[in-house]
Amino acid sequence: xxxxxxxxxxxxxxxxxxxxxxxxxxxxxxxxxxxxxxxxxxxxxxxxxxxxxxxxxxxxxxxxxxxxxxxxxxxxxxxxxxxxxxxxxxxxxxxxxxxxxxxxxxxxxxxxxxxxxxxxxxxxxxxxxxxxxxxxxxxxxxxxxxxxxxxxxxxxxxxxxxxxxxxxxxxxxxxxxxxxxxxxxxxxxxxxxxxxxxxxxxxxxxxxxxxxxxxxxxxxxxxxxx
Amino acid sequence: xxxxxxxxxxxxxxxxxxxxxxxxxxxxxxxxxxxxxxxxxxxxxxxxxxxxxxxxxxxxxxxxxxxxxxxxxxxxxxxxxxxxxxxxxxxxxxxxxxxxxxxxxxxxxxxxxxxxxxxxxxxxxxxxxxxxxxxxxxxxxxxxxxxxxxxxxxxxxxxxxxxxxxxxxxxxxxxxxxxxxxxxxxxxxxxxxxxxxxxxxxxxxxxxxxxxxxxxxxxxxxxxxxxxxxxxxxxxxxxxxxxxxxxxxxxxxxxxxxxxxxxxxxxxxxxxxxxxxxxxxxxxxxxxxx
Numbered sequence: 001x002x003x004x005x006x007x008x009x010x011x012x013x014x015x016x017x018x019x020x021x022x023x024x025x026x027x028x029x030x031x032x033x034x035x036x037x038x039x040x041x042x043x044x045x046x047x048x049x050x051x052x053x054x055x056x057x058x059x060x061x062x063x064x065x066x067x068x069x070x071x072x073x074x075x076x077x078x079x080x081x082x083x084x085x086x087x088x089x090x091x092x093x094x095x096x097x098x099x100x101x102x103x104x105x106x107x108x109x110x111x112x113x114x115x116x117x118x119x120x121x122x123x124x125x126x127x128x129x130x131x132x133x134x135x136x137x138x139x140x141x142x143x144x145x146x147x148x149x150x151x152x153x154x155x156x157x158x159x160x161x162x163x164x165x166x167x168x169x170x171x172x173x174x175x176x177x178x179x180x181x182x183x184x185x186x187x188x189x190x191x192x193x194x195x196x197x198x199x200x201x202x203x204x205x206x207x208x209x210x211x212x213x214x215x216x217x218x219x220x221x222x223x224x225x226x
Numbered sequence: 227x228x229x230x231x232x233x234x235x236x237x238x239x240x241x242x243x244x245x246x247x248x249x250x251x252x253x254x255x256x257x258x259x260x261x262x263x264x265x266x267x268x269x270x271x272x273x274x275x276x277x278x279x280x281x282x283x284x285x286x287x288x289x290x291x292x293x294x295x296x297x298x299x300x301x302x303x304x305x306x307x308x309x310x311x312x313x314x315x316x317x318x319x320x321x322x323x324x325x326x327x328x329x330x331x332x333x334x335x336x337x338x339x340x341x342x343x344x345x346x347x348x349x350x351x352x353x354x355x356x357x358x359x360x361x362x363x364x365x366x367x368x369x370x371x372x373x374x375x376x377x378x379x380x381x382x383x384x385x386x387x388x389x390x391x392x393x394x395x396x397x398x399x400x401x402x403x404x405x406x407x408x409x410x411x412x413x414x415x416x417x418x419x420x421x422x423x424x425x426x427x428x429x430x431x432x433x434x435x436x437x438x439x440x441x442x443x444x445x446x447x448x449x450x451x452x453x454x455x456x457x458x459x460x461x462x463x464x465x466x467x468x469x470x471x472x473x474x475x476x477x478x479x480x481x482x483x484x485x486x487x488x489x490x491x492x493x494x495x496x497x498x499x500x501x502x503x504x505x506x507x508x509x510x511x512x513x514x515x516x
Binding site: 049051072076077078079081083089091092093094102103106129137152154 | 236392422424425426427428429430431432433435
């Protein structure tokens with residue numbers, strides 16, 4: 001599904017944010033990428049959704065080398081992905097419904113279908129009762145769940161999440177992680193960056209350990225499906 | 227479309243400002259077009275019925291009269307010759323300038339000489355041959371003076387061109403200002419929606435999908451501005467004569483405004499839309515790298 005070959009990224013001369021990363025993610029996998037701050041977790045995610053280009057290496061997603069995609073074709077790659085950011089990136093002057101529906105509008109989905117899918121996505125994160133509220137009226141955890149609903153509403157093949165439980169209390173973090181597990185069960189490949197050891201221990205199937213841009217370990221836990 | 231509508235409403239103060247500036251720019255251009263149209267119309271009317279008046283001696287003999295008439299008729303540039311007798315000239319003056327009747331009465335005598343009015347073929351006044359013909363008739367016995375207002379037509383045409391040039395110059399400067407304003411308004415709107423644009427990019431929106439609302443906003447501002455200016459020009463044309471009254475007399479014709487032609491009106495609207503598109507695009511290409 002996602003194949004990374006010798007991926008390296010250098011932001012500044014002599015400083016490697018990532019160095020020689022090789023990883024094969026299979027369809028339906030649930031991966032955690034973990035490591036301390038500055039280990040290159042976010043950089044790796046950004047490279048996968050082609051926000052940034054690596055300095056070296058190749059990435060193949062579903063048989064397509066995404067580094068060879070011309071800029072005007074990147075939107076096709078992004079349509080197959082759902083992305084959750086640590087800072088949520090919600091549009092605060094739009095209601096929860098509109099925030100979640102944004103990806104469906106882009107796809108030109110008819111309004112009736114948009115309503116159905118947005119409702120289902122919000123129900124998945126248990127926020128369907130707050131569909132017509134503004135994000136600013138929601139709690140931190142609820143805003144995070146809106147971001148997750150937005151990422152899953154178009155039923156992406158790949159779900160990428162960057163520290164989705166950062167700053168959440170353990171109970172809420174666990175709740176959100178359960179949502180990711182649920183989405184994963186429906187066949188979506190999930191890659192989550194997190195440094196929450198407790199969460200990884202509890203939910204992790206496959207874990208990639210990064211340190212200073214290098215892979216220092218990979219672990220496939222017994223609970224893993226594969 | 228809905229996004230564009232929302233943005234137009236959400237940032238209505240700055241959008242209203244840009245519509246006003248666009249409106250004023252096109253108003254200036256339109257007013258000068260209108261003035262120019264009027265001057266051109268006056269020039270056209272003058273040239274359509276371009277008449278050379280040959281004033282005759284009051285005591286001209288019948289033989290000289292018929293000789294002069296034949297000489298005038300012989301010119302291929304003349305389409306019609308009309309004799310205006312002294313009494314007829316008097317009556318015509320009284321009719322055209324009733325306010326000067328008292329002066330005529332005080333004179334006691336009829337000061338108007340008889341004349342031949344030679345109507346020239348359309349466009350023939352531009353030829354210099356006509357001057358030779360006039361000179362020739364002027365030297366015939368019994369002809370005392372000649373009145374030929376060719377220079378007036380030329381002056382009207384020059385004034386019309388001048389009005390248009392001033393319109394283009396002032397309008398051009400203001401249109402450039404409007405372009406910059408539209409560009410900046412769209413830039414502010416892009417900045418205001420930066421977070422949303424970022425999300426749109428991440429959920430796989432195409433460049434066109436992201437840019438279209440801004441382009442629609444620009445076009446709407448441009449068209450609204452130009453339509454408003456057309457409305458104001460219409461009002462100006464309707465109300466200006468009422469404001470002016472009849473004090474200017476014959477000058478009224480020259481100083482008036484004339485409606486813009488359909489092509490001129492459409493040009494203003496299309497110009498507004500085009501300015502909107504260009505203003506938006508210049509901003510999007512600089513501030514919306516996708």
